[in-house]
Amino acid sequence: MSAFIEQLPKVELHLHIEGTLEPEMVFALARRNGITLDYADESALRAAYDFRDLQSFLDLYYLGMQVLRTEQDYFDMTWAYLERVHRERVRHTEIFFDPQAHTDRGIPLAVVVGGIHRALEQAQRQWGLSSRLIMSFLRHLSEEAAFDTLRQAEPFRHLLAGIGLDSSERGNPPAKFSRVYALAREQGYRLVAHAGEEGPASYISDALDLLRVERIDHGVAATQDPALMRRLARERIPLTVCPLSNLRLRVVQDMADHPMLTLLAEGLCVTVNSDDPAYFGGYMNANYQALQDGLGASDGELLQMALNSVEACWLSPEEKAALVRDIRAHGQAFGVA
Numbered sequence: 001m002s003a004f005i006e007q008l009p010k011v012e013l014h015l016h017i018e019g020t021l022e023p024e025m026v027f028a029l030a031r032r033n034g035i036t037l038d039y040a041d042e043s044a045l046r047a048a049y050d051f052r053d054l055q056s057f058l059d060l061y062y063l064g065m066q067v068l069r070t071e072q073d074y075f076d077m078t079w080a081y082l083e084r085v086h087r088e089r090v091r092h093t094e095i096f097f098d099p100q101a102h103t104d105r106g107i108p109l110a111v112v113v114g115g116i117h118r119a120l121e122q123a124q125r126q127w128g129l130s131s132r133l134i135m136s137f138l139r140h141l142s143e144e145a146a147f148d149t150l151r152q153a154e155p156f157r158h159l160l161a162g163i164g165l166d167s168s169e170r171g172n173p174p175a176k177f178s179r180v181y182a183l184a185r186e187q188g189y190r191l192v193a194h195a196g197e198e199g200p201a202s203y204i205s206d207a208l209d210l211l212r213v214e215r216i217d218h219g220v221a222a223t224q225d226p227a228l229m230r231r232l233a234r235e236r237i238p239l240t241v242c243p244l245s246n247l248r249l250r251v252v253q254d255m256a257d258h259p260m261l262t263l264l265a266e267g268l269c270v271t272v273n274s275d276d277p278a279y280f281g282g283y284m285n286a287n288y289q290a291l292q293d294g295l296g297a298s299d300g301e302l303l304q305m306a307l308n309s310v311e312a313c314w315l316s317p318e319e320k321a322a323l324v325r326d327i328r329a330h331g332q333a334f335g336v337a
């Protein structure tokens, strides 16, 4: 691991907290909750992490999170992630959770949000590691179910910075949720959506025009549409790109084919993120390292991506300025402009 990457101050903007459940924790929580799993042990589960596409991953992701039952389970999962990324010099993180994947199993939203929020607060107190929480709707479910979830979230409105849209992209276009997004916008939520991961470039334009999102999660399909790329660059719409996720879900066949540096060279506000690190082979450092090793990204390009993450995040201008200073000082210490 390069010392430049290890010590670089980082911001994460695309992380599904349920995607941080390592097989060891899945088994520990299953034992604690008296749940029998279909896999013999941790290594059998890990061996199943060989994905053909997004759906084959999602099937296992929804299965793994069924071990989460109590407020303490949600705390432990979130705390394990925060401890890990604190060691990787992550200074700020914006975290997705999938409420419907829990409430549909009978877990109250108060349990889910309570456990996650308690861990986020402790990380802020203990290490000054700041965070925001983003509630993500499952796009394979109905518009009505998303409306219902938005209503259920009302008591927790003050703990939720924004809403997102994830799960099976193809066949579930942004238009399906335009009315839900309009209501969430009225309620003061910030808006993001997954678009252009497996789906077409038109889903990116639709997320901008129909959902009015301020950031696109993934967005790598933008390379299919030069006019869209120019628009994303001109409007400085951030893309929260996840290199190892794209490789493991076969969005790209090889890291050498990844469009990250093309997007950066075209002037887009691209950022580096881990998506579901327990499933895709690495947290933040590993994603930066993969761009360097597999794509030949220079330290200067990685520094620019780290600065882009600060630009794209939801901290105050003062907090952003402090982070920019630290990232630039890190660059100077390594002789990178």
Ligand SMILES: Nc1ncnc2[nH]cnc12
Binding pocket: 016, 019, 054, 061, 166, 167, 168, 194, 197, 245, 275, 276
């Ligand atoms: N990469 C991804 N795409 C869509 N939905 C997700 N849920 C968790 N990870 C996801």
Ligand SMILES: [Zn+2]
Binding pocket: 014, 016, 166, 194, 217, 275
């Ligand atoms: Zn994602």
